[in-house]
Amino acid sequence: MEKIEVLQSIRAARRAHIQWVDRAKSLVNGLSVKKEQIPLEVTECSFGKWFYCDGQILLSFFTEEAITKLDNKHKELHDIYMKIFKIYFPEPKGSFLTKLFMSRVEITAQDEHNALAYLRNLEEVSKELISFLNIIEQKLNKVDEATFAKYM
Numbered sequence: 001m002e003k004i005e006v007l008q009s010i011r012a013a014r015r016a017h018i019q020w021v022d023r024a025k026s027l028v029n030g031l032s033v034k035k036e037q038i039p040l041e042v043t044e045c046s047f048g049k050w051f052y053c054d055g056q057i058l059l060s061f062f063t064e065e066a067i068t069k070l071d072n073k074h075k076e077l078h079d080i081y082m083k084i085f086k087i088y089f090p091e092p093k094g095s096f097l098t099k100l101f102m103s104r105v106e107i108t109a110q111d112e113h114n115a116l117a118y119l120r121n122l123e124e125v126s127k128e129l130i131s132f133l134n135i136i137e138q139k140l141n142k143v144d145e146a147t148f149a150k151y152m
Helices: 003-028 046-051 054-060 064-088 096-101 109-142 145-151
Strands: none
Touching: 003 046, 003 054, 003 064, 003 109, 046 054, 046 064, 054 064, 064 109
Protein backbone atom coordinates (compact mmCIF):
# COMPACT_ATOMS: atom_id res chain seq x y z
CA MET A 1 0.00 0.00 0.00
CA GLU A 2 1.14 3.48 -0.73
CA LYS A 3 1.09 6.22 1.87
CA ILE A 4 -1.84 8.02 0.24
CA GLU A 5 -3.87 4.80 0.26
CA VAL A 6 -3.24 4.30 3.97
CA LEU A 7 -4.25 7.89 4.69
CA GLN A 8 -7.39 7.49 2.59
CA SER A 9 -8.29 4.29 4.43
CA ILE A 10 -7.93 6.07 7.79
CA ARG A 11 -10.23 8.84 6.58
CA ALA A 12 -12.78 6.33 5.28
CA ALA A 13 -12.67 4.45 8.61
CA ARG A 14 -13.25 7.72 10.48
CA ARG A 15 -16.25 8.56 8.26
CA ALA A 16 -17.69 5.06 8.77
CA HIS A 17 -17.29 5.41 12.52
CA ILE A 18 -19.05 8.79 12.52
CA GLN A 19 -21.94 7.29 10.53
CA TRP A 20 -22.22 4.41 13.04
CA VAL A 21 -22.42 6.91 15.92
CA ASP A 22 -24.95 9.01 13.97
CA ARG A 23 -27.21 5.98 13.57
CA ALA A 24 -27.02 5.37 17.34
CA LYS A 25 -27.98 9.04 17.87
CA SER A 26 -30.90 8.64 15.48
CA LEU A 27 -32.13 5.59 17.37
CA VAL A 28 -32.02 7.38 20.73
CA ASN A 29 -33.65 10.47 19.21
CA GLY A 30 -36.67 8.42 18.13
CA LEU A 31 -35.97 7.84 14.47
CA SER A 32 -36.63 4.43 12.99
CA VAL A 33 -33.37 2.52 12.80
CA LYS A 34 -33.12 -1.20 12.10
CA LYS A 35 -30.95 -3.02 14.57
CA GLU A 36 -28.83 -4.37 11.70
CA GLN A 37 -27.83 -0.81 10.76
CA ILE A 38 -25.71 -0.49 13.91
CA PRO A 39 -23.58 -3.64 14.19
CA LEU A 40 -22.98 -4.82 17.73
CA GLU A 41 -19.75 -6.73 17.20
CA VAL A 42 -16.47 -4.84 16.92
CA THR A 43 -15.53 -6.89 13.86
CA GLU A 44 -18.83 -6.27 12.07
CA CYS A 45 -18.97 -2.47 11.83
CA SER A 46 -17.14 -0.81 8.95
CA PHE A 47 -14.54 0.72 11.26
CA GLY A 48 -13.85 -2.68 12.83
CA LYS A 49 -13.59 -4.38 9.47
CA TRP A 50 -10.96 -1.80 8.49
CA PHE A 51 -9.15 -1.81 11.83
CA TYR A 52 -8.80 -5.59 12.14
CA CYS A 53 -7.73 -5.97 8.51
CA ASP A 54 -6.08 -3.10 6.59
CA GLY A 55 -5.73 -1.01 9.74
CA GLN A 56 -3.19 -3.44 11.11
CA ILE A 57 -0.66 -1.77 8.83
CA LEU A 58 -0.52 0.92 11.53
CA LEU A 59 1.52 -1.48 13.66
CA SER A 60 4.40 -0.83 11.25
CA PHE A 61 4.51 2.82 12.28
CA PHE A 62 3.12 2.99 15.81
CA THR A 63 3.73 1.18 19.05
CA GLU A 64 1.51 -1.73 19.92
CA GLU A 65 0.40 0.30 22.96
CA ALA A 66 -0.91 3.13 20.74
CA ILE A 67 -2.85 0.72 18.53
CA THR A 68 -4.16 -1.11 21.61
CA LYS A 69 -5.52 2.20 22.95
CA LEU A 70 -7.43 2.70 19.70
CA ASP A 71 -8.70 -0.88 19.86
CA ASN A 72 -9.82 -0.44 23.49
CA LYS A 73 -11.74 2.76 22.65
CA HIS A 74 -13.45 0.94 19.80
CA LYS A 75 -14.44 -1.94 22.10
CA GLU A 76 -15.63 0.53 24.75
CA LEU A 77 -17.93 2.16 22.18
CA HIS A 78 -19.53 -1.17 21.36
CA ASP A 79 -19.94 -1.98 25.06
CA ILE A 80 -21.76 1.32 25.61
CA TYR A 81 -23.89 0.85 22.51
CA MET A 82 -24.90 -2.62 23.75
CA LYS A 83 -26.62 -0.88 26.69
CA ILE A 84 -28.55 1.34 24.27
CA PHE A 85 -29.37 -1.64 22.08
CA LYS A 86 -30.88 -3.56 24.99
CA ILE A 87 -33.24 -0.65 25.69
CA TYR A 88 -34.55 -0.39 22.13
CA PHE A 89 -34.29 -4.04 21.09
CA PRO A 90 -34.93 -6.13 24.21
CA GLU A 91 -35.11 -9.90 23.94
CA PRO A 92 -38.77 -10.62 23.25
CA LYS A 93 -40.59 -12.83 25.72
CA GLY A 94 -43.40 -15.20 24.96
CA SER A 95 -44.33 -17.61 22.21
CA PHE A 96 -42.91 -17.73 18.71
CA LEU A 97 -45.93 -15.87 17.34
CA THR A 98 -45.59 -13.16 19.99
CA LYS A 99 -41.95 -12.69 19.02
CA LEU A 100 -42.80 -12.72 15.32
CA PHE A 101 -45.50 -10.07 15.51
CA MET A 102 -44.07 -7.95 18.30
CA SER A 103 -44.06 -4.27 17.40
CA ARG A 104 -41.51 -1.74 18.57
CA VAL A 105 -41.02 -1.82 22.30
CA GLU A 106 -42.47 0.90 24.50
CA ILE A 107 -39.73 3.09 25.93
CA THR A 108 -40.34 4.40 29.44
CA ALA A 109 -39.20 7.82 30.56
CA GLN A 110 -36.51 6.12 32.67
CA ASP A 111 -35.34 4.08 29.65
CA GLU A 112 -35.17 7.26 27.58
CA HIS A 113 -33.19 9.01 30.33
CA ASN A 114 -30.77 6.07 30.51
CA ALA A 115 -30.40 5.91 26.73
CA LEU A 116 -29.56 9.62 26.58
CA ALA A 117 -26.95 9.17 29.32
CA TYR A 118 -25.42 6.23 27.45
CA LEU A 119 -25.46 8.27 24.25
CA ARG A 120 -23.56 11.13 25.90
CA ASN A 121 -20.99 8.59 27.09
CA LEU A 122 -20.84 7.07 23.60
CA GLU A 123 -20.24 10.51 22.07
CA GLU A 124 -17.39 11.23 24.51
CA VAL A 125 -15.65 7.94 23.77
CA SER A 126 -16.21 8.54 20.06
CA LYS A 127 -14.43 11.91 20.34
CA GLU A 128 -11.48 10.15 21.96
CA LEU A 129 -11.35 7.53 19.21
CA ILE A 130 -11.50 10.23 16.53
CA SER A 131 -8.77 12.14 18.34
CA PHE A 132 -6.54 9.04 18.25
CA LEU A 133 -7.24 8.65 14.53
CA ASN A 134 -6.41 12.30 13.92
CA ILE A 135 -3.08 11.95 15.73
CA ILE A 136 -2.27 8.82 13.74
CA GLU A 137 -3.11 10.59 10.48
CA GLN A 138 -1.02 13.64 11.42
CA LYS A 139 1.98 11.48 12.30
CA LEU A 140 1.69 9.48 9.08
CA ASN A 141 1.49 12.71 7.10
CA LYS A 142 4.89 13.65 8.52
CA VAL A 143 6.53 10.37 7.44
CA ASP A 144 8.42 10.91 4.19
CA GLU A 145 7.70 8.62 1.24
CA ALA A 146 11.08 6.87 1.39
CA THR A 147 10.69 5.97 5.07
CA PHE A 148 7.10 4.88 4.47
CA ALA A 149 8.19 2.63 1.58
CA LYS A 150 10.75 0.87 3.85
CA TYR A 151 7.95 -0.42 6.06
CA MET A 152 5.85 -1.68 3.17
